[in-house]
Amino acid sequence: MSTNQSTGVASKRAYLVAIAVILFFWQVAAWFLPDFLMPDVPAAFVRLWEEFNSPTFWEGLGNSMTRLGAGYGSAILLGTVVGLVGGTLDAVRSTLKAAIIILQSIPSIAWVPLFLILMGFGNLPIIVVVAIGAFFPTALSVMNATESVEKVHISAARVMGASRLQMLKRVYFPAVTPELITGAQLAFGNAWRALISAEMIVGFSAGLGKSLAYSGEIADMTGVMTNILVIAVLAAVIDQVILERIKHRLLRYQYL
Amino acid sequence: MELQFRQVTKSFGDLSVIKQFDTLIETGEIVALVGPSGCGKSTLLHMVAGLQSASTGTLTADGKPVSKPSPERTLVFQEHALYPWMTLIENVALALEFQDQPKQTAQEEARKWLARVKLSGFEEYYPHQVSGGMRQRCALARAFIARPQVLLLDEPFGALDALTRMTLQSVLKDLIEAERPTVVLVTHDVDEALYLADRVLVFSNRPATVLKEITLGHIPKTHDLSAFADIRRDVLNLLGIDTETTSPSVEKGETV
Numbered sequence: 001m002s003t004n005q006s007t008g009v010a011s012k013r014a015y016l017v018a019i020a021v022i023l024f025f026w027q028v029a030a031w032f033l034p035d036f037l038m039p040d041v042p043a044a045f046v047r048l049w050e051e052f053n054s055p056t057f058w059e060g061l062g063n064s065m066t067r068l069g070a071g072y073g074s075a076i077l078l079g080t081v082v083g084l085v086g087g088t089l090d091a092v093r094s095t096l097k098a099a100i101i102i103l104q105s106i107p108s109i110a111w112v113p114l115f116l117i118l119m120g121f122g123n124l125p126i127i128v129v130v131a132i133g134a135f136f137p138t139a140l141s142v143m144n145a146t147e148s149v150e151k152v153h154i155s156a157a158r159v160m161g162a163s164r165l166q167m168l169k170r171v172y173f174p175a176v177t178p179e180l181i182t183g184a185q186l187a188f189g190n191a192w193r194a195l196i197s198a199e200m201i202v203g204f205s206a207g208l209g210k211s212l213a214y215s216g217e218i219a220d221m222t223g224v225m226t227n228i229l230v231i232a233v234l235a236a237v238i239d240q241v242i243l244e245r246i247k248h249r250l251l252r253y254q255y256l
Numbered sequence: 257m258e259l260q261f262r263q264v265t266k267s268f269g270d271l272s273v274i275k276q277f278d279t280l281i282e283t284g285e286i287v288a289l290v291g292p293s294g295c296g297k298s299t300l301l302h303m304v305a306g307l308q309s310a311s312t313g314t315l316t317a318d319g320k321p322v323s324k325p326s327p328e329r330t331l332v333f334q335e336h337a338l339y340p341w342m343t344l345i346e347n348v349a350l351a352l353e354f355q356d357q358p359k360q361t362a363q364e365e366a367r368k369w370l371a372r373v374k375l376s377g378f379e380e381y382y383p384h385q386v387s388g389g390m391r392q393r394c395a396l397a398r399a400f401i402a403r404p405q406v407l408l409l410d411e412p413f414g415a416l417d418a419l420t421r422m423t424l425q426s427v428l429k430d431l432i433e434a435e436r437p438t439v440v441l442v443t444h445d446v447d448e449a450l451y452l453a454d455r456v457l458v459f460s461n462r463p464a465t466v467l468k469e470i471t472l473g474h475i476p477k478t479h480d481l482s483a484f485a486d487i488r489r490d491v492l493n494l495l496g497i498d499t500e501t502t503s504p505s506v507e508k509g510e511t512v
Contacts, residue, residue: 156337159305161327162354174341253341253382
């Protein structure tokens with residue numbers, strides 16, 4: 001426990017140093033470039049403060065988070081189910097895996113034109129694109145982990161008389177949870193990239209991506225940098241705070 | 257439960273593992289299968305558990321052919337068969353939960369069984385937090401809680417040090433005497449077989465055939481096996497261990 005805590009503190013310190021270094025390079029760039037090309041760090045933070053006080057910002061943030069939640073959430077759920085079932089069915093496993101590997105290589109943003117026309121202008125195509133980005137790494141991680149569940153754990157459940165459903169719920173699912181979480185963290189990166197780029201392209205109602213694209217269009221560089229700042233901070237918070245916390249909770253037994 | 261093997265053979269492709277095995281194991285009898293490693297005795301055990309099937313011949317339990325696992329024929333594995341994501345009490349309770357007993361009842365029963373194997377106070381520990389001997393005590397509790405009619409033991413204490421092994425053998429002996437299941441024990445350890453079993457079957461190298469059958473009868477025994485010295489020497493000789501000469505067997509041209 002103590003070793004985990006100390007590495008936790010060490011990584012927190014590393015994060016603070018990294019943030020300072022990044023902000024420093026940004027500021028150096030701002031000193032060399034004119035203000036209308038690269039705003040000062042303080043200028044961006046002032047704008048950020050103004051944004052915090054504007055209802056449009058919160059509306060955009062809310063929209064983006066809703067799309068992320070719907071797309072990412074359903075992808076994790078579906079990816080887990082497909083991975084578990086696919087991983088335990090010898091007949092379909094290798095075909096399914098090959099299909100996932102092929103589809104995974106398509107950048108999720110490439111699906112936008114298709115879904116925009118299929119589903120119409122709205123939230124749905126963005127959510128679907130986010131879900132596609134997150135689904136494949138989740139399903140693949142879970143499927144690989146399912147294949148390598150220890151034989152003795154499966155045999156033990158069988159001699160105890162476990163039904164197929166009990167086996168999935170009580171043996172396979174907990175056994176693959178560590179890989180599911182790794183997959184879900186990878187999937188989050190994909191989902192986040194898909195969300196911002198889809199919002200930038202589709203531009204349907206307020207959102208972080210749309211706001212960034214709009215600032216670019218009107219050459220408001222302070223707006224661009226502020227939006228990038230928000231996107232970066234949010235991603236780090238979701239990944240490093242929320243997902244890490246869920247991981248520690250689900251894998252509690254490993255940290256004792 | 258009575259187990260009847262009739263002309264049982266098992267081969268994996270061209271590899272013949274068991275050759276025409278015949279025996280009748282009576283209800284409540286304790287039979288040990290002793291033989292060189294990889295000779296196919298574990299395969300016999302897995303057949304009784306319903307995890308593997310015979311290539312030819314029949315195996316019946318109380319006259320009914322064994323085709324699939326059933327909680328009335330339970331198996332204790334060598335090690336690592338406890339689920340690392342569950343506490344000891346959850347591991348033991350699982351055997352009842354798989355038989356659709358309510359969680360509450362299962363937990364209460366599990367607490368009692370952990371007490372019977374002297375693990376009170378360790379209910380909420382995870383398997384990796386306790387010693388190998390304690391893990392196998394827990395595995396015994398998990399096997400006995402379902403009140404199996406046949407208890408199958410596959411090298412249950414093979415991974416433990418000599419002293420822990422003897423303690424665990426006593427624990428097992430007490431449990432068997434109290435619960436009176438039919439027992440089939442696979443072991444390398446001749447002393448373990450002599451201490452626990454009513455009948456010992458000595459197997460040859462692959463394909464496994466019975467070299468000798470020794471009936472000890474159900475007599476009270478202690479770890480002092482000096483009364484069995486002749487039988488012990490006999491079994492060791494059958495297994496290729498030289499008990500006559502004092503020089504190391506390597507000098508007799510045995511390949512190492």
